[in-house]
Amino acid sequence: MSQISLLDKLITRYKVWTIKFQSANKNIKSNILQDDTSSIVEEKIISVVISSALVYIGISILGLFGVYTGGFVAGVVLFAIGWSLSKFLNKKIFGTKREVENLNNEEQELFAHLDAVELKHLQIREKINTGNMIVNFTQYGSLKREFSELMRVLGEYDISNLAYKYRLKYPLLLLKQKQIVDDFHQIYANKKRG
């Protein structure tokens, strides 16, 4: 009786895990596509800060040499220069949103790999829900190999394809993915977290 109860508990945990796995995959894909709407706000804030700093520094230096800066007009000119400069920096830091069709071969393969592993688990979940899988947790060996391969592909991904913000975020997402894979081992093979 207790074994049935344990199995039910593990099945529920596995189903919850599939939700977390889907979410983690989505976050990795979104990062590679540089698809974060908060960047729009961050870019604008950086632009205002850079432009304002340039106005302050520029007018201070000119004033130091006793040059009449022209007040408002010089401020507007320096602000415009700072704004243009910030656009260039923002492109390096935040990049632009990428489309799936424009990704390179390595990235296309990575997406296909993520989709394939996700689909496999959604199919297992579906079979459990429809009662088509009588004996559960029997494919651990092959699923484990697939995860090893997936983590290898994710680990070897060349982050220089991404803007700086997304390069910094990628290792964190990879760590999160590793934790999710560890959770899978814990649930599917009833292992302790390594």
Place this chain on the structure above:
Amino acid sequence: MNDLVEKLKSMKNATASQYDKTIKEYASKQVQKELKEAGISKEDMSQEEYEQLLEDKYKEAKSFSKGAMVAGGFLLFLELLG
């Protein structure tokens, strides 16, 4: 997620707590939808597990919708600058 962004964009002059409430409601609906798709009822899970899912979804939605939340004011002003 786009429907949340559109809803937040339409909330001109809303307070931070109103935005937060809308995001929390969205996160709750999404979690319930995902649980239903996964074939899990809320009762099957511990309260802690459920709240963790809710928290993750809330963080995700909040991060995604940051741009939309300021669309009504600050962003509009900045757009005029360039």
